[in-house]
Each structure stands twice: as structure tokens, then as C-alpha cells.
Amino acid sequence: MTSSIVKFIYKNKIVEINNPDPNETILNYVRTKLKKTGTKEGCAEGGCGACTVVIGELKKNSINYKAINSCIAFVPSLEGKQLIIVEDLISKGEQHPVQKAMVNYHGSQCGFCTPGFVMSLFAMYKNYSSYKEEIIKDSIQGNLCRCTGYKPIIDAAKSLNKESKVDDFNRNKKITINLLNKIKHRNISIISGNKKYFAPKTVRELQNILKQNPNSKLISGGTDVSLIVTKERKDLNSLIYMNSISELNYIKKKNNFIEVGASTPLINFENFITKYFSDFSKIIKRYGSVQIRNICTIAGNIATASPIGDTLPLLLVLNSQIVIKDKNKTEILPLNGFFISYRKTKLKKGQFIHSIRIPFLKKDIFKAYKISKRIDDDISSVCASFCIEINNNKIKKIRIAYGGMSSIPKRAFKCEKILLNSFLSNQNIDKAKKLLEKDFKPITDARASNKYRMEVAKNLLEKFFLEIKQNKLIRLNA
Numbered sequence: 001m002t003s004s005i006v007k008f009i010y011k012n013k014i015v016e017i018n019n020p021d022p023n024e025t026i027l028n029y030v031r032t033k034l035k036k037t038g039t040k041e042g043c044a045e046g047g048c049g050a051c052t053v054v055i056g057e058l059k060k061n062s063i064n065y066k067a068i069n070s071c072i073a074f075v076p077s078l079e080g081k082q083l084i085i086v087e088d089l090i091s092k093g094e095q096h097p098v099q100k101a102m103v104n105y106h107g108s109q110c111g112f113c114t115p116g117f118v119m120s121l122f123a124m125y126k127n128y129s130s131y132k133e134e135i136i137k138d139s140i141q142g143n144l145c146r147c148t149g150y151k152p153i154i155d156a157a158k159s160l161n162k163e164s165k166v167d168d169f170n171r172n173k174k175i176t177i178n179l180l181n182k183i184k185h186r187n188i189s190i191i192s193g194n195k196k197y198f199a200p201k202t203v204r205e206l207q208n209i210l211k212q213n214p215n216s217k218l219i220s221g222g223t224d225v226s227l228i229v230t231k232e233r234k235d236l237n238s239l240i241y242m243n244s245i246s247e248l249n250y251i252k253k254k255n256n257f258i259e260v261g262a263s264t265p266l267i268n269f270e271n272f273i274t275k276y277f278s279d280f281s282k283i284i285k286r287y288g289s290v291q292i293r294n295i296c297t298i299a300g301n302i303a304t305a306s307p308i309g310d311t312l313p314l315l316l317v318l319n320s321q322i323v324i325k326d327k328n329k330t331e332i333l334p335l336n337g338f339f340i341s342y343r344k345t346k347l348k349k350g351q352f353i354h355s356i357r358i359p360f361l362k363k364d365i366f367k368a369y370k371i372s373k374r375i376d377d378d379i380s381s382v383c384a385s386f387c388i389e390i391n392n393n394k395i396k397k398i399r400i401a402y403g404g405m406s407s408i409p410k411r412a413f414k415c416e417k418i419l420l421n422s423f424l425s426n427q428n429i430d431k432a433k434k435l436l437e438k439d440f441k442p443i444t445d446a447r448a449s450n451k452y453r454m455e456v457a458k459n460l461l462e463k464f465f466l467e468i469k470q471n472k473l474i475r476l477n478a
Helices: 026-033 097-104 114-127 133-139 151-162 173-182 203-212 266-273 278-285 298-304 311-317 413-419 426-439 450-472
Strands: 005-010 013-018 052-059 062-069 082-084 187-192 195-199 217-219 238-241 251-253 257-261 321-325 330-334 339-341 352-359 365-371 382-391 394-403
Touching (some): 026 052, 052 173, 062 114, 062 173, 082 173, 114 151, 133 151, 251 266, 278 365, 298 352, 311 382, 365 450, 382 450, 394 413, 413 426, 426 450
Parallel strands (some): 195 238
Antiparallel strands (some): 005 013, 187 195, 257 352, 321 330, 365 382, 382 394
């Protein structure tokens, strides 16, 4: 069934919007159509958390609550979901436990950021049975406060351990599930003025739509593409929303590799990959925020080809492959060589990324590092990743990749070449560090100078080998 009407649940009712503007953000809809102004706009790029709302999604006849940035999420993406905003937490004049905690622990001064913090903590409150400091800090890493300071907010969150977990959303759970069941399994096809929006439910439908609309932008979380609307003030005239395709939302462990579907939220991958590549998980935990990781994908990170996409250097050194499809055929390409130039890839019109394959490298040592001005919710100045196999103090395999050092995420081939089949010595490491200057010509921008980037890149290479020495008791020959 295909429809131009977007349906979602709001305040225990089904809301219908006929042919909404595909470029209207949820934030704009909440403030101008619902006339609810608790949700704020701070940055318009998903970086400050003032716009945080919570989305309820049906999963195995239960509701999965996700905090998202409403400033970069478009209204049609509400299809089949429950929308919860800060005004909805009050019940019969009584504040929600999260709101009471913020009041009791003085978690607000100017109040501008407060609704966003409340919604992030509400999502945490619904998703966990107890709230340790690590969980609390992770939950609010995407919310910035300029005046209150974080300690009162963290104390407020800790106090929720003493509160009953039963709220109106628990009491209305059956009603909400029944309503969500009524509006699922629908394809969305919108034409609003000169703008189109499609939300197919299957890969086959995606292939048909893409063949007929080859110039469409594919979005999952839209955490990068949406900024064309919110920051550049341009229109996206044809959008295809990938996250409605459940058959692309998977992680499979196979004999020789892990396969990740194109619409798998990054937060799901973060929890899975830690068992196999712990450094990968550590880098993802610092990727944006929970609000971002709840909706963004690895496929989106690859397709946008950002030179500072944090997963990309890691995927490069792990010899990852991407499965690409169009209407008629399937190709499997190595990620190495997929990036052509700034924001350009080998992906052709009519093609889409179906999945990503990450090989198991049992003999290799894998490490990754991210350098940024803040630990959380910040863009990399430099992201580095290394994969090495050593036998009898000799380097048998070596792959090195950096983000933030070039117009594309890139392997350091000259540096690799001098290290391959050489002994692990201080002299060889020093030679490899100098060759980074031939592999990369970094730029100066708001995040870092070119000199800083090069010095950091060299230091990270040395840090990698020093950690190998420490952990593997390898002797660095002079």
C-alpha cells in the first residue's frame, strides 16, 4: 500500500499529514504547527541537543524509545512512529519524575537547554533499569549547557534510581502499541510542490523508485544531508528514506566477515562490534551523540564521503568491502579506492549501498585514535587507524589510514611501504613518520592547522607502536 499521508502517534491519537513538505523539519512542525515551543533550535545541525525529542518505534510488540535531534529530522520520517515532546511529560498537572529531578537538583539556570536535557534523560529513563554515571554521561553527551554546569544535571539523573519506573507511558503502553500496529507497513510517496519524498519498505521497491528517480538523495539519519536544508538553506527536491527498509537493518556474523545492513543504526553496531574490535566501539561512542547514533548509519558515513567521517579510516585498514546494488546487478567493491575526491565516490546514479562487510583479522593488531577539541560530540581534527601483523619482531602486514589529513579518508601508502617487511625499530618508525609528509598535505581550518594535524598524525603513529611494545612485550631495536 502506497500513501501520500504521513501517519504517526501523538498524545495517544493518530495524526495524519497529507503531502507534507519533505524538507520541513520536525522541530519546525512542533513549534509552528503544534504550537509547542518547549523544543528549541540552537545549532540547526544536531550538535547542541536543545531540539531533542523522543521517538517511539514498534519492535517485537514493544516500544523502543530513541532520543533524536528534531532540527535535522524531516517530518515524513515520523511515519509509523510515536512522537514525544517535552510538554507531553506532564500528566494531570504533575511533572514527570525526570522533570521533578531537574527541579529538585537545580538542573536549570537560563532554561534554554533544559527541555533537551529532559528529553535525553527521559529516553534514558525508559531504556535502562538503573542509571550509572557512565550511562548518564553517555545519554547527555549530545546536550550542551552554557550556564548551569553538568554536575546538578548528573545528580538529578542519579536520583532517578530511587524513582518508580511506572509513568503514563507505561500505563498507556497497550494503547500506543495498538495504534502503532494500525499505521505500520505503508510505503510513503509524497509530491509537494516541486519536491518528492519516498519511503519504500523493501529493497525491491527501493530499486524501482531509484530507477525512476536516479537523481534522488538517499538518506537514513540525514545527519549530514539534512544540513543542505538547515544550514545552506537549499531545497532537497527528491529524497528516498532508507530507514523504513527493515531488511537492510541487520548485523550478521559470517565465517570470514561481519556484514552490516545499510539502514542499521550506528548505535546498534557500536554495541555489537566491541566484542571483535574494541577500538572501533570506542571511536563510535565518541561519534556525534546518542541522538545522532540512534539514526545515522555506516552506509551513510561512506556515501557522504566526508574526509572526517570517523568510521572510514577504521574501515579502510580493516580491508572492508561494500555491497552495491542497482535495479539489475550486485557489485562488491573494496572500500580502498572507493573515494575519488572530496565528497565524490564510485557510486553511480541508480546505485545504492546495500551492506558493508568487515573481515575478521585474527592475527592482526587493530588500533584507532580520535583527536578532537572535545571528547564527546565533536568533529575530529585527526582520526587515525592502524592494522598490523608482526612475526618475530618483523612487520608482515601493515595498513595505516587517516581522516582529516586529506580531501578524502586515505591510506598512508608510502608510510606503509617503508614499514612492510622491516623490523620494528625506532629508526624505521622515525623514517615512517617523515614519509607521512609525502602521503598527506593537510589543510588549515577552524578545527586545526596543517602543522598541528601533521604533528598529531606522526605522534599517533609513534603512539601505536609504543602501545604494541607495551602490550606485546616487543623489543624496539635501535
